[in-house]
Amino acid sequence: MKRIQERLNALESQGLYRKLNVFSGAHGTKMILEGREVLLFCTNDYLGLAADQRLKTAAIKAINDYGFGTGSSRLISGTLDLHEKLESKIAGFKKKEAAILFNSGYDTNCGTISTLVGKGDTIFCDRLNHASILDGARLSGAALKRFSHRDTVSLEKLLKKSSNASTRLVITDGVFSMDGDVAPLPELSRLAKKYDAFLMVDDAHATGVIGKEGRGTPEYFGLEGEVDIHMGTLSKAVGSIGGFVACSSEVKKFLINRSRNFIYTTSLPPAAIAASLEGVSIIEESPFLREKLLKNATFLRSCLCDAGFDTMTSELHIIPVLLGSDSVALKANQLLLQKGVFVPAIRHPTVPKGGARLRISLCAGHEKEDVEKVLKAVIETGKELGVI
Ligand SMILES: *Cc1c(COP(=O)(O)O)cnc(C)c1O
Secondary structure (H helix, E strand, O other): OHHHHHHHHHHHHOOOOOOOOOEEOOOOOEEEEOOEEEEEOOOOOOOOOOOOHHHHHHHHHHHHHHOOOOOOEOOOOOOOHHHHHHHHHHHHHOOOOEEEEEOOHHHHHHHHHHHHOOOOOEEEEEOOOOHHHHHHHHHHOOEEEEEOOOOHHHHHHHHHOOOOOOOEEEEEEOEOOOOOOEOOHHHHHHHHHHOOOEEEEEOOOOOOOOOOOOOOHHHHOOOOOOOOEEEEEOOOOOOOOOEEEEEOHHHHHHHHHHOHHHHOOEOOOHHHHHHHHHHHHHHHHOHHHHHHHHHHHHHHHHHHHHOOOOOOOOOOOEEEEEEEOHHHHHHHHHHHHHOOEEOOEEOOOOOOOOOEEEEEEOOOOOOHHHHHHHHHHHHHHHHHOOOO
């Protein structure tokens, strides 16, 4: 145990020690942190649905009708009519034949990737793909090839060399979680076809946010039907909890039979399923929420660039402010907190060494004055730290 304390001390001295911030109150743009109200620019609740009255009412009704727990896994007695209803709703929303739920987005990636490919197969991963994709890939036993971020030339080189793989699977985040940029889906899809590979897109940050009807990256590029495995989470824009893949019914049946993350765990509670059903309906009916979110993001990003910050290749509602050093990023987070604004410092290993940053994420609940407040606070902080 002495070794553990030494490792903790090392993290602390490198500016890499992480601790939990404990908030109180309903999730929203303003919450109470250590007795003080702070303005949040960190949530993935992009459309502000997590504490929406309609989701709460749906969840309460489900608790009254079904109780809280489900008592068993999906293959025993844990599949309620509600689970099936949500799976068909997601399949319809994503314009795929079928959809299958997992208990989280993390589980979805681990449980899908590790089941669909294995020894003798090859996975091609963007270097900045989410940790859950990497974990699923490692678990699968397939060979893992990582291509440079959004670099389809680097991908093609790897695909060319993979002629003896029995199955090839190309996986990318649709919108990258720490950079806020978009995968080059048209070219990825062309290469997947050319090299007879399956294409999987993780749309955790795009579902409900991009595409005219909020269906995510394939809709954004007009490529619906080109993505074999369309993964998403219900815990971000949908405002609830759980993950899913939209896929063919064959893939769904195979995952039901083989995915350990699906089989060996108790199913999601009815309250969560009912809230997700409501969240997806709101996304379908409320284009103005994503329009407001993206408009605020464009405004904030251009002001930050004008002020001299490096917002990297961000295009959407996630805006990195590159600072480089882990300790400067942490200091920036603390200075912002003193000004009543919470923006997380993202450090190694979530981002590469030297890539520490503030990660500003916007949500539809932010008003113009909130955006102006974070802008002013980040500029003041940048000056105090001598980075602009
Ligand atoms: C958040 C996230 C996940 C995991 O989703 P959870 O529902 O939070 O477990 C998976 N992939 C990406 C890209 C994410 O950002």
